[in-house]
Amino acid sequence: MNSIYPGDRHVKYPDRSILTIYTGTEQFSFSLYDPKEPGSYFYCELFGEDESDAFSVFKEAFFNNPFFSLPFRKVWIMNRTPIFTFIPASLYKDNSKEEFLDFLFSERQGVTLSHTVSHTGINVLYQLPEDVYLFMIRSFPQPVFIHYSAPLIAYFWEKVKKAGVRRMVVNLQEKGLDIFCFSDESLLMGNYFPCSAGLSEAFYYILFSWKQLKFNQSNDYLHITGNTVFREELIYKLAPYLRHIYCLSIFPEIHFDEVETNRIPFELAALSSCEL
Numbered sequence: 001m002n003s004i005y006p007g008d009r010h011v012k013y014p015d016r017s018i019l020t021i022y023t024g025t026e027q028f029s030f031s032l033y034d035p036k037e038p039g040s041y042f043y044c045e046l047f048g049e050d051e052s053d054a055f056s057v058f059k060e061a062f063f064n065n066p067f068f069s070l071p072f073r074k075v076w077i078m079n080r081t082p083i084f085t086f087i088p089a090s091l092y093k094d095n096s097k098e099e100f101l102d103f104l105f106s107e108r109q110g111v112t113l114s115h116t117v118s119h120t121g122i123n124v125l126y127q128l129p130e131d132v133y134l135f136m137i138r139s140f141p142q143p144v145f146i147h148y149s150a151p152l153i154a155y156f157w158e159k160v161k162k163a164g165v166r167r168m169v170v171n172l173q174e175k176g177l178d179i180f181c182f183s184d185e186s187l188l189m190g191n192y193f194p195c196s197a198g199l200s201e202a203f204y205y206i207l208f209s210w211k212q213l214k215f216n217q218s219n220d221y222l223h224i225t226g227n228t229v230f231r232e233e234l235i236y237k238l239a240p241y242l243r244h245i246y247c248l249s250i251f252p253e254i255h256f257d258e259v260e261t262n263r264i265p266f267e268l269a270a271l272s273s274c275e276l
Contacts, residue, residue: 012037014070020146021058022268023132024080028058031268032067041272043264055132062139075143076271077136082176082192083109084126084147089116092123103127115146118154118274122187149178149190151270156182156223158274165221168213169248170206171266172226172234177202179209188213199230203237211244217241223248225266 011017016036017033022029026048033041046061048054062068068141085104092100092114096150110129117124125148137145152169160167171178176195181188189209195201206222224235235245248266 043205115190154274155270167221
């Protein structure tokens with residue numbers, strides 16, 4: 001494999017730069033940027049031939065690109081897995097962790113990790129394949145592991161607290177969607193829904209969750225992000241039922257040069273603009 005980092009883009013200050021590796025079953029991607037250097041954001045996607053091959057493609061890229069071994073300021077390992085749950089940090093104590101894990105994950109798959117989301121008092125518990133975990137801790141000094149839901153929660157927690165309104169955030173994926181709901185300073189719900197039928201299932205899950213949580217169609221807000229082909233059609237279909245629908249885009253405070261921002265997952269961009 002040839003170098004995947006453009007040769008004309010030199011990492012001037014690796015000790016200021018932040019590397020984020022986004023892991024998944026079908027795709028690995030990574031971003032690199034220097035918060036003090038406008039236009040330094042770089043994003044790359046790595047696809048395998050099948051679901052089991054994406055990690056192999058990333059390992060090949062890792063060993064063929066010396067910049068992965070630079071002394072970065074921070075290395076995030078963000079994992080996309082639909083198997084996750086939330087628990088108040090006040091309850092998740094050392095003497096009771098194993099009991100919670102046995103109850104929440106009837107079948108342990110790989111390594112079970114937790115991450116406290118900033119000042120929210122919420123712990124995200126999720127599972128990461130053991131081979132991915134071991135490779136990352138061998139390859140990077142002190143990598144920080146995080147679930148993809150954490151930056152979404154941290155980012156919108158602040159937005160809801162300032163606005164004083166309830167919000168539903170829908171993050172569209174190719175094979176499903178994430179729904180996160182907030183009220184005042186509380187996370188009401190966070191879940192992933194698989195959608196094999198695309199538009200029709202997404203429409204159902206959004207309105208069903210809206211009704212179950214007793215959101216107000218006139219006062220509360222729906223935010224939709226994601227780059228699926230049916231996003232605009234979904235918004236059009238929801239318009240007769242909900243008053244405040246907003247399409248989320250990449251944040252203007254991040255400087256992107258020569259990067260197709262519509263390819264960057266919203267949660268990855270959110271990680272660059274919120275405190276965790």
